[in-house]
Amino acid sequence: MIPGISHQRCFNHAQREAVARCPKCTQFFCRECITEHDDQVICTACLRKLAPIPLLQRPAFTGVFRGAQLLAGLLLAWFFFYLIGQGLLSLPSSFHEGTLWHIKWLDEN
Numbered sequence: 001m002i003p004g005i006s007h008q009r010c011f012n013h014a015q016r017e018a019v020a021r022c023p024k025c026t027q028f029f030c031r032e033c034i035t036e037h038d039d040q041v042i043c044t045a046c047l048r049k050l051a052p053i054p055l056l057q058r059p060a061f062t063g064v065f066r067g068a069q070l071l072a073g074l075l076l077a078w079f080f081f082y083l084i085g086q087g088l089l090s091l092p093s094s095f096h097e098g099t100l101w102h103i104k105w106l107d108e109n
């Protein structure tokens with residue numbers, strides 16, 4: 001098919017004879033390293049680039065991602081309440097006194 005292919009060696013295996021040439025990366029590959037895709041031979045490295053599996057769609061990662069999302073939500077909630085707590089603590093003491101006075105005033109009436 002390709003002249004001089006018998007003299008070519010696999011790109012991954014220097015000791016193996018190449019059987020095909022990848023049209024994408026133009027490297028020669030042995031039977032083990034080449035695979036058929038859409039009626040053309042292509043190396044496994046290029047095949048991986050052609051059809052990348054999104055990380056989040058992999059079943060093994062979905063659970064991890066959901067867990068991380070939940071954790072991030074909890075952290076955000078904790079941070080939110082922490083900020084509120086800090087805000088209340090940093091309020092001037094007169095505010096609290098005023099509130100106490102207001103409650104006392106309500107009790108007297």
Ligand SMILES: [Zn+2]
Pocket residue numbers: 022023024025026027042043044045046047
């Ligand atoms: Zn290739």
Ligand SMILES: [Zn+2]
Pocket residue numbers: 010011012013016029030031032033
């Ligand atoms: Zn090989």
